[in-house]
Amino acid sequence: MRALTISAHGGTEQLEFRTDIPAPEVIPGTVRVRIQAAALNHLDVFMLAGLPGVNITPGWVMGADGSGIIDQIGEGVEGVSSGDRVVINGGISDRTCEFCKAGEQSLCVRFRLLGEHIPGTIAEYVVVPAQNVRKIPGSISIEEAAAFTLANLTAWRMVVSRANVGPTDEVLIWGIGGGVSQAALRIAKQRGARVWVTSGSDEKLEKARALGADETLNHRTTNVGKEIRARTGKRGVSVVIDSIGRETWERSLVALGRSGRLVTCGGTSGPMVETDIRRLFWNQWTIMGSTMGNDSEFDAVVKELEAGRLMPTIDSVYEIHSGRQAFERLASGEQFGKIVIKVAD
Ligand SMILES: [Zn+2]
Numbered sequence: 001m002r003a004l005t006i007s008a009h010g011g012t013e014q015l016e017f018r019t020d021i022p023a024p025e026v027i028p029g030t031v032r033v034r035i036q037a038a039a040l041n042h043l044d045v046f047m048l049a050g051l052p053g054v055n056i057t058p059g060w061v062m063g064a065d066g067s068g069i070i071d072q073i074g075e076g077v078e079g080v081s082s083g084d085r086v087v088i089n090g091g092i093s094d095r096t097c098e099f100c101k102a103g104e105q106s107l108c109v110r111f112r113l114l115g116e117h118i119p120g121t122i123a124e125y126v127v128v129p130a131q132n133v134r135k136i137p138g139s140i141s142i143e144e145a146a147a148f149t150l151a152n153l154t155a156w157r158m159v160v161s162r163a164n165v166g167p168t169d170e171v172l173i174w175g176i177g178g179g180v181s182q183a184a185l186r187i188a189k190q191r192g193a194r195v196w197v198t199s200g201s202d203e204k205l206e207k208a209r210a211l212g213a214d215e216t217l218n219h220r221t222t223n224v225g226k227e228i229r230a231r232t233g234k235r236g237v238s239v240v241i242d243s244i245g246r247e248t249w250e251r252s253l254v255a256l257g258r259s260g261r262l263v264t265c266g267g268t269s270g271p272m273v274e275t276d277i278r279r280l281f282w283n284q285w286t287i288m289g290s291t292m293g294n295d296s297e298f299d300a301v302v303k304e305l306e307a308g309r310l311m312p313t314i315d316s317v318y319e320i321h322s323g324r325q326a327f328e329r330l331a332s333g334e335q336f337g338k339i340v341i342k343v344a345d
Helices: 042-049 142-162 179-190 202-210 224-231 249-255 277-282 295-306 320-332
Strands: 003-006 016-018 030-039 065-073 085-088 125-129 133-135 170-173 194-199 215-218 237-242 256-264 286-289 314-319 338-342
Touching: 003 320, 016 320, 030 085, 030 142, 042 320, 065 142, 085 142, 133 295, 142 179, 142 237, 142 256, 142 295, 142 314, 142 338, 170 179, 179 194, 179 237, 194 202, 202 215, 215 224, 224 249, 237 249, 249 256, 314 320, 320 338
Parallel strands: 170 194, 170 237, 194 215, 237 256, 256 286, 314 338
Antiparallel strands: 003 016, 030 065, 030 125, 030 338, 065 085, 085 133
């Protein structure tokens, strides 16, 4: 089958479009999806560079997000059938550990990711556990379906399940060019919050206003923390959504008001940060981590998708044989929204 692969870790030069990758076959409990489109996430760039404890076999298929049509059903699978149009949740859990049994699949002790521990979605076919797909209506475009799941699932857990954002909240979201940040903006607005967003590009901030952002700050030219304190009568925001890490951590905490909640789902600028614990306890902050989402959060976001809500902004679409250019676009940081790789019609 056709696939975008790597045979060694490194930069985008390692990406190779191949046509000789064996198509995966179903095993009991799984389904095979004929992929129509896949979408990129920041974790794909980390995967390309290499992650501790992750070993790939040459001809490794990249990609964690995707959508398509089921074409094979494994033994014992119920609720979905061949021909169903589906989106894929790229977080694979064992379904047997104590966290899975409690319904918290993204806390699974044997949590694995498509494209990282299991061959990914940027290929003609992918095999996943049946619990990792949900049917979607034919009215959703191929590109939107592919780009929807991981960003919305991650943002939903952060904004709804972890921070419990509501109408009285002021929310700061860093780096509004990214898919998770944009999903977080849409979800926070849907829940009635007032939302501040940042970007290093005025053009992206202008676009963010069109998505519903109430306040926009250029984090290259503005001292975000101080500016927010000044414009909120020194109160700060009640929630910060941060996926940038090292570059933004300190300013996130300057912006965070008393009893504030900070939720992080990543550290794209680096993982090590410093926190003044005197300010942590005095302000009675809650600092939370969040990773992807569980089955009920997957159901919740798919319900939104069915209703045509939280639709992702598509930055660009590449054909699978030009997949390397898609990764280069992601690595450049110039995108506004999701980068999609079209695999088939
Ligand atoms: Zn588990």
